Amino acid sequence: MQTVRVDTPSARYDVVAGSGLLRTLAPRIERVVGRLPRRVFVLTSPPIWALWSEQFLASFAEPPVALFLPPGESHKTLSSVEKLLRQMADAGADRGSLLIAFGGGIVGDVGGFLAAIYMRGIPYVQVPTTFLAQVDSSVGGKTGVNLPEGKNLVGSFHHPVAVFADIGVLATLSDRELHAGLMESVKAGIIRDRALVRFMEEHVDEVLGREPKALEKVIAASIRMKAGVVNKDERESGLRMILNLGHTVGHALEQATNYKALLHGEAVAWGMIAALHLARTRGTISAAQFERLERLIHLYGPFPPLCLGLRRVVAATGSDKKNVGGVRRFVLPIGIGDAGVVEDVTPEELEAAVGYMLARAKAKTPAKRS
């Protein structure tokens, strides 16, 4: 079990990663908030609840009120939020109530947002059940939902009071989700952690074989990287931007495929390849580093091929939320273990990077394991 401390100007809490956390949740939460309040809510999805409710409920003297969000990005909407807020009000939620978000990234984002805006803010706990949610979305306080006009256009910064990432829950995750989630760890390595890059290169089989020690190491390193960045830049005014490596093009891919064909991590995988190309062109990484990092991404593939036109993808990069005042922002790796943000990417550079990525994505490059 490993504990990582998040410590920002507005919040301080622990992220605990390890095995057996789910069965012991209630006392763990009480150690953070004191006695559980009169009303505890758990937001989850029906498939997660079907698999894990028994373990989840095991440590609670009184079962929390369960609220359900159907799986899928299409339910990450304001109308879901409204329905759930009304269910909370109906069930007597007050300012002292506690919400537990128990599920993947969407449950975490929606649950955090519910907690952020119900009566102008109640405390909540993240219990992420996917790899992606454990290493990324449950840490940092970003919450929110989509609009038809774009992803995550609505939300709040609202930190959980604690995060419990139980590695045992990953047992039921599909390979596809695991591979996609691991892209966040690859990203973590590229932008901040050379040792993690090396570990992931050298332990592909253990990680993909879900060996607990290997998983815990990758997850804890990823969380530590993210917490370190969030601690220095809570509101994404500067440093936190580097967490968006692969996201400018990644979001464009998700948008161009209507958020249906690709998992977030898969879109980020292809987006990172575009960013690597750009970085190599600009010389912030060498040709050898480019090859090494692209190979690392494919080691944790394969990812779904893309059948998209260049124009479509390039156009979609214009609507990214990180753009302020019409400037298109790109995160570029600087060597291995560092990254920076550039705002002066020319249309030609962008087209070349997206073109390279699309060519690779059509070729269905298989994962070559050493």
Add this chain to the structure above:
Amino acid sequence: MQTVRVDTPSARYDVVAGSGLLRTLAPRIERVVGRLPRRVFVLTSPPIWALWSEQFLASFAEPPVALFLPPGESHKTLSSVEKLLRQMADAGADRGSLLIAFGGGIVGDVGGFLAAIYMRGIPYVQVPTTFLAQVDSSVGGKTGVNLPEGKNLVGSFHHPVAVFADIGVLATLSDRELHAGLMESVKAGIIRDRALVRFMEEHVDEVLGREPKALEKVIAASIRMKAGVVNKDERESGLRMILNLGHTVGHALEQATNYKALLHGEAVAWGMIAALHLARTRGTISAAQFERLERLIHLYGPFPPLCLGLRRVVAATGSDKKNVGGVRRFVLPIGIGDAGVVEDVTPEELEAAVGYMLARAKAKTPAKRS
């Protein structure tokens, strides 16, 4: 012109009250935020815009994108919020955009909430156009909307970067709205400002006659009281509760009349009378103080009579948002100029206070001016 500073752990900004602010808005905002961003939005209501858009736009080189919220509490909903967020996204709002909330309390609450959750928070300016909004809702960072289950159940704390309260705009306010709004000033006097109580007793005709000097004095004193309380207790964990004098019963009256029969200030007027009764019974104010304060409230009346049963009103007090863990909270004046919060009001005390209030409210007590 008077300037009051709000200074909390999370925000610092000026509230400016005076004449002629509307015509000079753009340079005043630029003095706060620097050059205006590429996209400036104004949320307003069609009647306000019809009356004041010319003055509003006079100082802008480029007119802000106008968004409209129809008047009335029935539009203070999450579905209005969704529609407006989508309009912002469509018009190219980004993280650097600025929103101006130009209207009454509902426009301010909804505008502030849009700014709180669009891309997890953009800056906004309050330009309140009603007395109530000028002295109360535009100061303190409370934003939000209603659910069918209750008023203001959804929202955020999100402070504006500045508040400009132009007294000239009050010229077109109906007498009813002015009288209702002045209840916030009466409340301010009762809980924190003896001098304001005396001024309002001695200058009824000037205030109700909308003489600019008298209005500015009452408005600035009310804002100063509110800012002072918010500065000490931003999140309503203690002291800020006293701002809710008259609100426990007031909210119950609004709820029991479906938010249709009473303006907020009118409900608070009757709610304060119930609270005064309770305070007299408990001895936190004397019989003479009770009479003096009840008379002050009626001086700024008359308020609509109430045709409600005792049971209905008493039951509705149970659903107030300020209740945590089932406890019913009451703010009681302590003499004139101070107040405290009690949680041990018995059903008998509550019934006696509500009964007194309902008897007065049926009698349609006319305002007796001295």
